[in-house]
Amino acid sequence: MKMRFVCVVVMGLVVVLGGLPFSSDAQLDPCFYKKSCPQVHSIVFNVVQKVAKTDPRMPASLLRLFFHDCFVQGCDASILLNNTATIVSEQQAFPNNNSIRGLNVVNDIKTAVENACPNVVSCADILALAAEVSSFLGGGPYLKFPLGRRDSLTANLTLANQNLPAPFFNLTQLKASFAAQGLNTTDLVTLSGAHTFGRGHCFFILGRLYNFSGTGKPDPTLDTTYLQQLRKICPQGGPNNLLNLDPTTPDTFDKNYYSNLKVKKGLFQSDQELFSTPGADTINIVNKFSSDQKAFFNSFATSMIKMGNIGVLTGNKGEIRKQCNFVNKKSVEVDTGSLASESEEGMVSSI
Ligand code: HEM
Numbered sequence: 117m118k119m120r121f122v123c124v125v126v127m128g129l130v131v132v133l134g135g136l137p138f139s140s141d142a143q144l145d146p147c148f149y150k151k152s153c154p155q156v157h158s159i160v161f162n163v164v165q166k167v168a169k170t171d172p173r174m175p176a177s178l179l180r181l182f183f184h185d186c187f188v189q190g191c192d193a194s195i196l197l198n199n200t201a202t203i204v205s206e207q208q209a210f211p212n213n214n215s216i217r218g219l220n221v222v223n224d225i226k227t228a229v230e231n232a233c234p235n236v237v238s239c240a241d242i243l244a245l246a247a248e249v250s251s252f253l254g255g256g257p258y259l260k261f262p263l264g265r266r267d268s269l270t271a272n273l274t275l276a277n278q279n280l281p282a283p284f285f286n287l288t289q290l291k292a293s294f295a296a297q298g299l300n301t302t303d304l305v306t307l308s309g310a311h312t313f314g315r316g317h318c319f320f321i322l323g324r325l326y327n328f329s330g331t332g333k334p335d336p337t338l339d340t341t342y343l344q345q346l347r348k349i350c351p352q353g354g355p356n357n358l359l360n361l362d363p364t365t366p367d368t369f370d371k372n373y374y375s376n377l378k379v380k381k382g383l384f385q386s387d388q389e390l391f392s393t394p395g396a397d398t399i400n401i402v403n404k405f406s407s408d409q410k411a412f413f414n415s416f417a418t419s420m421i422k423m424g425n426i427g428v429l430t431g432n433k434g435e436i437r438k439q440c441n442f443v444n445k446k447s448v449e450v451d452t453g454s455l456a457s458e459s460e461e462g463m464v465s466s467i
């Protein structure tokens with residue numbers, strides 16, 4: 117399989133970015149590493165491709181990791197920070213604990229990238245590039261992420277629990293969760309399409325299978341044959357087994373997620389809500405994508421780049437971490453005063 121790493125700038129994008137008035141912050145740029153680390157794309161590609169050969173689920177896991185980073189204080193690699201004396205890791209947040217995967221793969225990528233171009237590529241950009249490669253390896257669209265993100269000095273467990281949507285959410289809650297990140301209804305339906313590959317645990321659907329919203333009955337928006345299949349894998353009081361998010365093509369990035377919703381085979385309530393909420397404005401979008409994979413792929417590329425721009429640190433904000441799980445050790449000269457003056461500056465320039 118081949119992937120082109122040509123650094124092509126989309127004309128429209130340049131016009132839009134260049135048109136922002138009085139933007140003192142540096143902008144992300146697809147060619148950010150063109151001079152400083154031109155091999156970065158192929159390095160990320162090679163590591164992920166190699167892992168995917170023995171672990172076909174890994175592209176899905178890496179794509180999800182990027183989503184879980186971006187929704188929590190922006191795409192700043194905060195999710196990668198481990199517990200230390202000063203950091204409360206996001207990795208034990210309810211949506212992440214025993215669920216996120218790929219942290220070691222990210223570290224392997226970082227090591228390979230540091231060997232080629234030390235101190236240049238951020239962990240936040242590595243997460244974006246890993247997501248880019250993962251979509252491609254799964255058979256999905258080629259995402260051309262703008263780069264130049266920097267890494268956070270903090271993590272926020274509280275925010276991870278607050279901002280990441282739950283599989284028990286109804287459509288109103290899903291829309292609110294995405295709107296809080298500047299993502300609209302089209303983005304919600306589009307990005308949910310990432311559930312076209314990867315796995316989920318029984319834990320998240322037991323309610324749907326046995327006692328939906330306290331009714332004592334299964335979720336009526338679940339196909340009855342599919343219900344029986346799911347109950348076999350997830351017996352009541354049984355082990356917390358893994359399920360394919362897409363029962364038709366479990367490791368392929370395609371439009372089947374949407375055709376599944378149309379036949380009541382969405383795995384999570386949050387999936388099925390997009391099609392089964394009466395009168396919802398999401399139904400037309402599901403219909404469209406279920407019959408037009410190109411439309412889904414184009415929309416996915418757009419929405420992913422939008423998600424990838426959430427709360428990014430650029431310019432001299434944050435840092436380029438040496439090791440993705442830890443913030444760099446501060447030099448003696450740098451104290452908290454410099455942080456304070458930086459945020460003051462930010463406030464002044466935003467007026
Ligand atoms: C719309 C709200 C969303 C909810 C409620 C949600 C929830 C979940 C849950 C509960 C799992 C299974 C976790 C587990 O059992 O360990 C999962 C897996 C996954 N999610 Fe989402 N998700 C949402 C949106 C997204 C988005 C926006 C993306 C990426 C763009 C995404 C990508 C994935 C992938 C690829 C997996 C499979 C991961 C793996 O196999 O390791 N999800 N999601």
Ligand SMILES: *[C@@H]1O[C@H](CO)[C@@H](O)[C@H](O)[C@H]1NC(C)=O
Pocket residue numbers: 198199207441
């Ligand atoms: C960081 O924490 C994870 C568990 O969340 C652990 O698997 C990993 O070994 C830790 N990494 C380092 C470098 O200590």
Ligand SMILES: *[C@@H]1O[C@H](CO)[C@@H](O)[C@H](O)[C@H]1NC(C)=O
Pocket residue numbers: 208209210213214
């Ligand atoms: C995270 O998972 C571990 C291991 O299963 C468990 O011991 C711990 O209580 C969980 N933490 C949270 C905050 O749920």
Ligand SMILES: *[C@@H]1O[C@H](CO)[C@@H](O)[C@H](O)[C@H]1NC(C)=O
Pocket residue numbers: 270271272273274275
């Ligand atoms: C985490 O985010 C919350 C909500 O924005 C904020 O109140 C809190 O101060 C943050 N905590 C840390 C450790 O940054």
Ligand SMILES: *[C@@H]1O[C@H](CO)[C@@H](O)[C@H](O)[C@H]1NC(C)=O
Pocket residue numbers: 286287288289
């Ligand atoms: C969605 O869930 C919220 C919180 O549980 C609830 O207040 C709201 O009524 C629900 N909306 C719909 C349309 O069911």
Ligand SMILES: *[C@@H]1O[C@H](CO)[C@@H](O)[C@H](O)[C@H]1NC(C)=O
Pocket residue numbers: 327329330331332
């Ligand atoms: C279903 O859940 C409700 C509320 O949590 C509970 O009161 C009820 O006993 C449960 N029914 C069954 C059949 O487990």
Ligand SMILES: *[C@@H]1O[C@H](CO)[C@@H](O)[C@H](O)[C@H]1NC(C)=O
Pocket residue numbers: 300301302303418419422
């Ligand atoms: C939602 O965002 C997409 C880009 O992701 C944009 O094309 C679309 O016009 C927006 N829709 C609405 C209703 O604002």
